[in-house]
Amino acid sequence: MTASAPSAHHEISLAELYDDPYPIYARLRESDPVCWLPAAGRYLVTRHSDVVHLERHPEIFRANEEGSLMTRVMGHTMIRKDGDAHRRERAAAEPALRPRIVKEHWQPLFERNTHQLIDEFVARGSVDLFSDFAGPLAARNLACLLGLPNVAATDLQTWSQAMIDGGGANYGDDHAVWARARAATEAVDAAIDEILPRVRRNPDPSVISCMVHADDPLTLDEIRANVKVIIGGGLNEPRDAILTAAWAVLGDPELRTEVTADPSLWPRVFEEAVRWIAPIGMYPRQVAEPTELAGVRLQPGDKIGVCLGSANRDEAVFSDPDRFDIHRSKTPPHIAFGGGPHFCLGTWAARLSVGRIALPILFDRIPDLALSQDEPVRIGGWVFRGLLTLPVTVPAGTAPHSY
Ligand code: HEM
Numbered sequence: 001m002t003a004s005a006p007s008a009h010h011e012i013s014l015a016e017l018y019d020d021p022y023p024i025y026a027r028l029r030e031s032d033p034v035c036w037l038p039a040a041g042r043y044l045v046t047r048h049s050d051v052v053h054l055e056r057h058p059e060i061f062r063a064n065e066e067g068s069l070m071t072r073v074m075g076h077t078m079i080r081k082d083g084d085a086h087r088r089e090r091a092a093a094e095p096a097l098r099p100r101i102v103k104e105h106w107q108p109l110f111e112r113n114t115h116q117l118i119d120e121f122v123a124r125g126s127v128d129l130f131s132d133f134a135g136p137l138a139a140r141n142l143a144c145l146l147g148l149p150n151v152a153a154t155d156l157q158t159w160s161q162a163m164i165d166g167g168g169a170n171y172g173d174d175h176a177v178w179a180r181a182r183a184a185t186e187a188v189d190a191a192i193d194e195i196l197p198r199v200r201r202n203p204d205p206s207v208i209s210c211m212v213h214a215d216d217p218l219t220l221d222e223i224r225a226n227v228k229v230i231i232g233g234g235l236n237e238p239r240d241a242i243l244t245a246a247w248a249v250l251g252d253p254e255l256r257t258e259v260t261a262d263p264s265l266w267p268r269v270f271e272e273a274v275r276w277i278a279p280i281g282m283y284p285r286q287v288a289e290p291t292e293l294a295g296v297r298l299q300p301g302d303k304i305g306v307c308l309g310s311a312n313r314d315e316a317v318f319s320d321p322d323r324f325d326i327h328r329s330k331t332p333p334h335i336a337f338g339g340g341p342h343f344c345l346g347t348w349a350a351r352l353s354v355g356r357i358a359l360p361i362l363f364d365r366i367p368d369l370a371l372s373q374d375e376p377v378r379i380g381g382w383v384f385r386g387l388l389t390l391p392v393t394v395p396a397g398t399a400p401h402s403y
Contacts (some may be wrong), residue, residue: 002335006043008036008298019384022322025310034296042284042303043296048314048335050294051306054285055339058082058105061285061304063342068284073167074232075145075179075225079342085212086341089226092214096207099348105205108146113140114361115401122365122398126372129246129390130239133362138239141353145234146227147206151191159184160235163228168383188231189224192390196223234346237279238271240353245273246362247390250323250371255326260367263360268326270355274312275334276324280383281309282340309385311335368395 009032012024025046028035033047044052054061062082065071071080072223078089078403095101114137121132139153139160148156166181190210199209207230211218218226249269250257259265298304312334313321337344363369371377372391379387 003005006034006036006064007032007058012037012039012040014039014382018345018380021307021309021385022313025307025313026315029310030318033389034294034298036376037305039214040305042305043298044282044305044307044310045293046310046314047294047330048311048317050334051308051311053337054293054304054306057291058342058371060291060338063285065284065286065303066301068167070167070229070232072226073163073178073185075221077225077229082341083158088216089218089222090220090341090345092211092216092222092232093226094210094345095214096117096205096210097349101205102348102352106141107350107352108244109144110141110357111143111361112356113137115365116140118362118398119401122394125396126391126393129392130243130387131389133221134239134242134246134358134390136352137358138235139333141238141349142231142234142244145207145349146230147204147208148191148195149192150226155187156231156235159188160231163188163232164236164384167232177181178235185228188228192227196220196260204259208354209305213399230317230346233280233369234349236384236386237274237346238350238358240277240279240384241270241274241350243390244277244279245354246378246401247271247371247387248276249359250369250392252324255324256363259326260363263364265326266360267355268352269332269359271330274336275311275318275328275387277379278308278334278336279384279386280314280336280338281381282383283308285359308335308338309382311338365401366394366398369393 017024019045028044028046034043034045037044044056064080064082066152068080078086086199104235112242117133117137121127123210135157136153141157143149143151143153149171162180162184165177195208199212203213208223208227211223249259259269282305285304285306286399287298287300287304315321318333320326337347370393374393376385
């Protein structure tokens, strides 16, 4: 194929992508898989095979994007670094999130957090699983993982959202958004400063402790930046995965009967949930040398939007991709956790905390949990996508957990 200049899609707005990107993605995959989106100032890459190609060539498609909003808000984090600089910071945090540590050390804490939150909301009868369960649970689990017992779940959620609003989406340069993001980053720095002397004296399995006690320890600025990216990226995704999965199961009686009869299927529900609505719908890259993708010429400096939300619904890979189906083949896999050097560091914690703990415990303890008939479910987002509300009813008489 001869390489060509890409077509520009002036008709696609960020608001439409926020509301429902999937019909737009389906059109782009079909006829224009690498295209210029003026509204975002970047090329969208929408096919699964092109996303996989791009992740296999980090020397061409670099994470260190110029003018990154995220770097402006959080400082220079591992997720926006390449090569040795990236490897060094990732290696420092990684021991806290290894599968064995997650299972042996974090699992009991995730279980405790899950039971406690269910105890707290069952008494109220009618609840929103976003604000009463998934949000605070993801925050409590993350506070444990990071080693920030001094931070309340409500604060962590507020800071996470403020940093995401600034670093992930403030293309309109809204001053109020910057101000909230700055207040959040100052609060994160203060919480880290408070915890560091204790962790320096008494190492523990947490992310912050691993960064401090690594063979090549991270500097204070590096710790601060990377804790921020984990607060921005390790909270809303597990939250959104819980909500998507719970929504799918609550809305499909056959699926519900199947998974409650065979709880070993819950991890499949989790994987299908993050395929179906990828919590990180788009992330950026920047081209480092002249290249070609799907027949489109790209030049150094070109900015890319890697559309995981689209790749995970690519009909070339997943049959009937808009359908929620837990019995899909595991190969080729979904790419909700990204790929290449930046493959999600929290994958094992997310799989365990959501697929093996939060979902089975929620449905086991409240067998009659039901979608609310009075309030609708709301859903939205492009860069990050998920449910915004999940109103449910809880029958009276759900017993508290015995600890
Ligand atoms: C369902 C849950 C999750 C999903 C779908 C998810 C998705 C992703 C994706 C797509 C990336 C790659 C982004 C890029 O390349 O620019 C990523 C990176 C990352 N994630 Fe997650 N994530 C989840 C949970 C978590 C959790 C719980 C943590 C931490 C406790 C975490 C920590 C990280 C870190 C540190 C990176 C950057 C890794 C690097 O740059 O080397 N994630 N995640």
